[in-house]
Amino acid sequence: MRKEQIPLIERADYLHHRNQVLTVAGVTLSLFATGNILGYSSFTIPELMNDTDSPIKVTHDDVSWIASLVTIGCILGALFGGIFSDCFGRKKTIIFASIVFCSGWICIARADTLEKILIGRVLTGLASGSYSSAVQVYLCEVTSPSIRGVSGALPTLMVSLGILCIYCIGSISEWQTAAYVCSFFPIFVLVYTLCLPESPVWLIAKGRQPEALRSLAWLRNDREEAEQECMRLQYLKERLQGKISLRKSCSRFTELSVLKPLGIGIAMFFFQQFSGIYPIIFYATLIFNYANNWLNDSLQTIALGFIRAFATFVALFLVKFFPRKTLLIVSGLMMSFSTGILGGYFYLREEMAGDTGNSTEFSKQIVVELNSQSLEWVPLACLLLYIASFSFGIGVIPW
Numbered sequence: 539m540r541k542e543q544i545p546l547i548e549r550a551d552y553l554h555h556r557n558q559v560l561t562v563a564g565v566t567l568s569l570f571a572t573g574n575i576l577g578y579s580s581f582t583i584p585e586l587m588n589d590t591d592s593p594i595k596v597t598h599d600d601v602s603w604i605a606s607l608v609t610i611g612c613i614l615g616a617l618f619g620g621i622f623s624d625c626f627g628r629k630k631t632i633i634f635a636s637i638v639f640c641s642g643w644i645c646i647a648r649a650d651t652l653e654k655i656l657i658g659r660v661l662t663g664l665a666s667g668s669y670s671s672a673v674q675v676y677l678c679e680v681t682s683p684s685i686r687g688v689s690g691a692l693p694t695l696m697v698s699l700g701i702l703c704i705y706c707i708g709s710i711s712e713w714q715t716a717a718y719v720c721s722f723f724p725i726f727v728l729v730y731t732l733c734l735p736e737s738p739v740w741l742i743a744k745g746r747q748p749e750a751l752r753s754l755a756w757l758r759n760d761r762e763e764a765e766q767e768c769m770r771l772q773y774l775k776e777r778l779q780g781k782i783s784l785r786k787s788c789s790r791f792t793e794l795s796v797l798k799p800l801g802i803g804i805a806m807f808f809f810q811q812f813s814g815i816y817p818i819i820f821y822a823t824l825i826f827n828y829a830n831n832w833l834n835d836s837l838q839t840i841a842l843g844f845i846r847a848f849a850t851f852v853a854l855f856l857v858k859f860f861p862r863k864t865l866l867i868v869s870g871l872m873m874s875f876s877t878g879i880l881g882g883y884f885y886l887r888e889e890m891a892g893d894t895g896n897s898t899e900f901s902k903q904i905v906v907e908l909n910s911q912s913l914e915w916v917p918l919a920c921l922l923l924y925i926a927s928f929s930f931g932i933g934v935i936p937w
Contacts, residue, residue: 569670572669573696575666579608581716603656611662615635619670619671622672631671636665639727694850698850738750826838826839831914849928873924
């Protein structure tokens with residue numbers, strides 16, 4: 539069968555997008571849950587450190603493990619989630635990850651020892667990593683090209699909203715109560731996903747064409763269009779069958795046309811992950827507490843989450859009107875500027891607290907000048923500028 543004999547139908551109305559929008563809305567809530575676990579340590583760590591009556595006693599080393607173990611879980615979850623997704627399907631992976639996620643939250647909420655908190659953090663990290671690998675693929679495979687761009691940008695926004703939500707919950711409740719509240723989000727994702735169809739691309743790859751047709755018919759809300767897209771997917775499978783081997787796939791990595799974009803992509807994600815965004819999210823309340831200004835620490839943390847969510851939303855439109863390269867350059871420069879000023883502020887504040895013996899005459903003069911000024915707003919301003927710069931540039935564009 540020739541490819542030109544099975545063109546896709548382009549409809550003028552948008553009613554056939556309804557089920558796809560419902561699918562995207564429900565599945566991306568899993569990334570909202572991921573935002574919850576990323577921001578959870580921000581208020582939990584200060585509570586554990588300051589609560590003298592708590593049976594859980596933590597040291598500075600302990601709190602670093604509480605914050606970082608979730609990222610270790612994410613690495614393992616992304617690896618095994620991808621394998622599980624290929625073997626058992628995107629839908630089953632999301633459902634299984636939701637069960638693990640809920641179990642992790644319950645483990646944290648009922649924890650009476652540090653070890654149980656750490657186990658809960660690893661479990662939620664594993665689920666978050668599985669979500670990230672399965673959800674992105676699932677969204678690309680179930681949506682039409684006309685709405686794929688928007689659906690691909692939504693995960694980053696949902697993570698930001700999840701961080702803002704947990705910052706708000708943490709400001710009005712104890713860390714155990716917040717964990718119980720957050721456990722309902724993966725439960726909702728689980729129930730919602732049970733009502734959704736499996737990825738038609740995965741079903742075709744597994745030779746389950748009748749199920750793929752039913753899945754496409756529901757997603758496209760048009761039987762004729764579903765039949766033609768199913769034929770196209772089947773044609774692509776037959777065309778590629780037997781032509782792809784591990785040796786051929788590996789040999790592609792020696793080609794410049796593959797190495798160049800791959801290298802650019804890896805570099806962008808490297809700088810994104812190592813830009814310092816996660817320490818700020820994990821320790822936001824602790825940073826503001828250390829700044830010791832006149833504003834409430836929780837309110838400053840909420841402001842940080844709000845600016846991240848708002849800047850991410852604005853970025854969805856900025857990428858349509860400005861070159862990506864320009865946004866990346868401006869984003870990087872502003873992040874460097876803001877963190878440089880913040881580091882300088884804390885360094886000079888330490889100089890104000892007492893002469894270390896290594897101060898130069900120039901730095902002493904600066905300290906005297908700064909000591910006469912009210913600069914308590916500097917940490918908040920720098921972190922808000924940093925988080926906004928990250929969100930409209932390097933935080934969104936690599937995805």
